Amino acid sequence: MTKLMVQGTTSDAGKSTLVAGLCRVLLRRGHAVAPFKPQNMALNSAVTADGGEIGRAQAVQAQACGIAPTVDMNPVLIKPASDTGAQIIIQGKVQGNMTAQNFHRYKPEALAKVLASYQRLCSQYDSVITEGAGSPAEINLRQGDIANMGFAEAVDCPVVLIADINPGGVFAHIVGTLELLSPSERKRIKGFVINRFRGDLALLQPGLDWLEEKTGKPVFGVIPWLHNFHLEAEDAINREQPNHSGHFRVVVPVLPHISNHTDFDSLRHHPDVNLEFVALAETRVQADLIILPGSKNVRGDLAALRNSGWDKHLQRHLRYGGKILGVCGGYQMLGHTLRDPHGLEGEPGDSAGFGYLPLDTVLEQAKQLRNIDGALTLAGETATVAGYEIHQGESRLTETAEQPFLWNDHRREGCLNADNTVLGTYCHGVFDSPGGANTLLQWAGLTRETAIDIKAMQNTELDRLADTLEQHINLQQLLQACEATL
Template sequence: MTYAKTLMIQGTTSDAGKSTLVAALCRVLYRRGGRVVPFKPQNMALNSAVTSDGGEIGRAQAVQAQACGLAPHTDMNPVLLKPNSDTGCQVIIHGQVVGNQEAQAYHDYKPQAREAVMASWQRLREQYACIMVEGAGSPAEINLRQNDIANMGFAEAADCPVILIADIDRGGVFAHIVGTLALLSESERKRIVGFVINRFRGDIALLQPGLEWLEKETGKPVIGVLPYLRNLHLEAEDSIIHEVPDKPQTWLRVIAPVLPHVSNHTDMDALRMHPHVDFQFIELNEAMPPADLIVLPGSKNVRNDLAALKSHGWQEKIARHLRYGGKVLGICGGFQMLGQKIHDPHGVEGEPGSSDGFGWLEMETKLTKKKHLKEVEGRLAFTDVTVTGYEIHMGVSHGPALKRPVLYIGTQAEGAMSEDKQIAGTYLHGVFDHAQATQAWLDWAGYNQMAQTQEEIAHYDYVALRESSLDRLADAVEEHLDWGRLQAFIS
């Protein structure tokens, strides 16, 4: 049997551009007709996606799968860690919850996690021609070296070459690269076949002496320097992106609070990128600006985040927003917060107990040990528009409010809307991703009353934007990387 070639991208720091480079390489190879697949052994992220085989993986791997023309699968990210406190996380193996573990307990569990990683990698080797692997954080985190499965531990086990990417926009790019090499073992250093410098802006001639010094100092080539791409949109692996594209004219103001354990905040990307929507993430201690719509996002620790919102006065702020006619939409954990009570008898997300919700929807939620994972297609109840998305939650809600659903999945009611139609909630992630659904939600929030012409109400296609962003990224990588050097590792 001929096995797939494996190439790993590791970074000198978190957010150096590993996810982006893997997505770009995947799209380039896919456009060239290659059978390529993404792989991240271990991901720590609160943005996730439902897979074709009924599991859950990191959102970045779902984007990379899209770049390959593939449906997301749990083998693409066999270990997913979803933090629910400063020292603990929910551990997900092959798409399914194993349980909550503190940091030391997970460290002891790593040998079992390694078995899951290598099993997934082996299955992908047998199905594809090339595996593009993304590391996590930095391989130079010496405190995490023992039993490592995320970076060089995997590279050594898989016996694969590694490209090291560094972000020059942060500053200190040469120190990052040389320092990382200094902290690796001799065998690990030998695995690094070259460097990619990311997010460069300026005159490349001024950088050239540094590149020459780096190659001479390390004996390894610079495979390419990628430019800083303005207004490029890829869904974030975990961090909140506050930057928004230039928008000459906006008609609707939308805000979302940054919860301490916010999850799947990529739900907001379609709004953040919409050319006529002024969208902002607002820190809890910031003054809440005027808005037409407040979106309460998902949360990995709903009761904790609800308490944080209340302690920063957001219950009073949202109540004032409602008095002035504003709309509120809660998604997943944000939906649960809108009810009267949230019960966690089993300590699914923290200490067992119950909390009072905001009380704006007549319902209660009980967190359960079983996680609901499914892709969904339905129709909005307040307008005849198809909506698609996915559910990832560990709670069941019940109460009279659910008799006024926001959508129907077949004949099954889902979500809730207040009698005055000011407040809505749903468990469905991705509700803004498709053009007609986006427009329906924005019109509910008042967009159609503010736009002055029908052209301004023209449908904005977020799915097409994601595709064009992947192609734009791939174009840049094709232009600026040395494909002569890369070819030996990928084909």
């Protein structure tokens, strides 16, 4: 049994990427391997094969393992809805909204769920690669920790510490992290990986030698900066533009509680599309298509759009011949009314939508989760699409309107206005199917059918990542160190 936990000196140190790469390496070596993250805080989520909700990073890692994602791969998912509160999802199902203090008191119960999920994975696979969250050295979060060393100690799991050299201070990050751990936790760390290095490795070698002498622990390897590397971000928006000069401009406003922005990764790589995430203050951007994305606090983000002048900008955009697409929360905003009688995303109340689509939405206690396999028909063209739904809103049409999506349960979904200028859907990932992307973009005004296959690209990138780890990480040393007796 190979079990290993990757922890980071900081957020965005490369934990998700290293776990995905190690999973693909082990898969190629014939292992039955699964990813695991005990606790994840992210607004990018996925629907699993067993009908639950987990962080998207674990879905990508499951893809690296060649298996379908399950709720056991991320038993605790925290989806912030405000600065002080969040929706807590346990083993794929909504537990409720909690403040930070309430969740802290809930942690012992959450740990029991985490351990149950981990044991199930260990019984089904011969390798489980675990990802930590943030940093293990957050002093204020140490008590009752279930995300990093608290979990590693509970299951007796060895740890590899990864640090990002790109911002600077990598040796301070590593040594400082060790200093803030207990003796048993320091012993649990078997060695280090340094990420995102650019330059001549010979110039870094004296520092690596010093680090090994100072800590008595090996540096398993240095991962170079991977140029034009594209793998789904766990939560932060990737604003890096691929090397192409797309002429068709798509704009996505960055909502305060934007969720599932990975819906648009395939557009970032589309050779004819120039995708831009813009701040709410940028209300005079020119675009062919504006997409209102998902949101974890739809009424709050709707108010933020209005306060920034986006209601007038959307009117102006349509007046000059542009198109608007709303996805999930963005779809709800395009209707007439949005009601939250139970206060699921903030204070209970009603909000007026932008009024472009004939629908009313009520947020309900039960969250709707489903994978989708169906068809999209627009402008006489029909394309097969696959995606998923994650929402608590129940939207009902207030008048007859065209519903362009037909799913595998023969349920029509979505709404197109009478002017053929505004479209909404609950389907996340609709651009990931090349046929769906081509049809949607053709409706929006792009005539060339040049959409990419994002899943095939992700598999290529996962293989590229695995090749990089094979070349730059002493994997034999790393795996042997982690399989040694603690």
